[in-house]
Amino acid sequence: MPADHHDIVYPSAVPFILLHLAAFAAIWTGVSAASLTLCAGLYVLRMFAVTGGYHRYFSHRAFATSRGFQFVLACLAQSTAQKSVLWWASKHRHHHRHSDTPEDVHSPRHTGFVYSHLGWLFARKHDEADLTSVADLTRYPELRWLHAHENAPAVALAALCLVVGGWQGLVVGFVWSTILLWHATFCINSLAHVAGTRRYVTGDDSRNNWLLAIATMGEGWHNNHHAFQSSARQGFRWWQVDPTYYILKGLALAGIVRALKQPPQAVVRGEQRLGAKVVHRTAEQLAARFSAERIVQALRTACSERELSALRHALSEAATGVLHPHLPSRAALMAEARTLYARTPSLEDIVERAHQMVLAAVRHRLSTASG
Structure with missing residues (x-):
């Protein structure tokens, strides 16, 4: 219980x-x-x-x-x-x-x-x-x-x-x-x-x-x-x-x-744009499917401390502009979103917000681990 x-x-x-x-x-x-x-x-x-x-x-x-x-x-x-x-x-x-x-x-x-x-x-x-x-x-x-x-x-x-x-x-x-x-x-x-x-x-x-x-x-x-x-x-x-x-x-x-x-x-018809609260909640659900803990584990296995330091810096500078093979791309989140959710004009907004959440969670875990 x-x-x-x-x-x-x-x-x-x-x-x-x-x-x-x-x-x-x-x-x-x-x-x-x-x-x-x-x-x-x-x-x-x-x-x-x-x-x-x-x-x-x-x-x-x-x-x-x-x-x-x-x-x-x-x-x-x-x-x-x-x-x-x-x-x-x-x-x-x-x-x-x-x-x-x-x-x-x-x-x-x-x-x-x-x-x-x-x-x-x-x-x-x-x-x-x-x-x-x-x-x-x-x-x-x-x-x-x-x-x-x-x-x-x-x-x-x-x-x-x-x-x-x-x-x-x-x-x-x-x-x-x-x-x-x-x-x-x-x-x-x-x-x-x-x-x-x-x-x-x-x-x-x-x-x-x-x-x-x-x-x-x-x-x-x-x-x-x-x-x-x-x-x-x-x-x-x-x-x-x-x-x-x-x-x-x-x-x-x-x-x-x-x-x-x-x-x-x-x-x-499902054509109305969603409110900010619904977009945020849906983005949280989508982001939760990409485990920040597992991503960080993969990064620590594949990268040197120097590379991790550079990645932490890049993530703090640009939340969604960082590309790395072990980081989920915006396209990956979009593909997942299309399997989970009905069509909505707000899907781009949901994916963008979820991508920010995932990268922010990875950045936080990397910073905590380095501290």
Whole structure:
């Protein structure tokens, strides 16, 4: 277990574990067609509340709606027992600011698959929401009330299921659908950064996964989402099924939501130049594939101390203009980049920056060794 996982608060996981155990109560309650229908209906309704509400509306403001429907979305989303709308949005916005960096709250690259899937939920440092990052939401007293009573919607729905469907309604309808919702949602944090395809250069490990897109009503087009976060539509191509977007379109026709944001065609075609942060992160990934330690070892084996001294001086004078058979050329980095990344007008910028990083790392190691 990585060192930064020592703060997991296991007692806070008890309700999570108990609900999973409660699913086995269906052995005694039985399973009927009515209870399975309730389970499926609650899954679809609340998955939309998570994808359309928690994610696309509250986290990314991908569309506009009335204050009344905003509250409905928040209540339905919180009925999934995934903490409050303010907590969820604040953590998700933090994730996008630091996606797949060491500061990310749930990156499989840095914290492992299991921790990114669910372990981070029980860590002390993630207990509280950063309300400064959701100031646009905290101005609504009803959302602050839901934040203070985050379990109220889930408890109310569980009670309603018990009244309407008896014990089968509670166990199969509520408990089963809630557990399925949890793990489908968590898979976007974990599996969608590990398995799938990457059409767009985003500076992180986000991937498109058609199976997750089906399970999460469109959220599986995760690389698309990271390419243009504020889009109400995450299935950019006609064949990329996105039921959440279809529902939003229907709600827009009914006048319930409006101003659905769309990805520019330049983004869809991969023709838009990338921002400085994405270029820098992608360059770091590319540079990491060229080990400065191995390069320096090869240089020390092949070169005399005099040659190494001259090379150190040359590297300090011109970061990318030095040619040496043991130093990776810019062309070598470009060849590697073309195998790793989708086509983008910013590929030259990425390679140039990565080349500077590699040579700077070699220069630093040579200087340290000489000292």
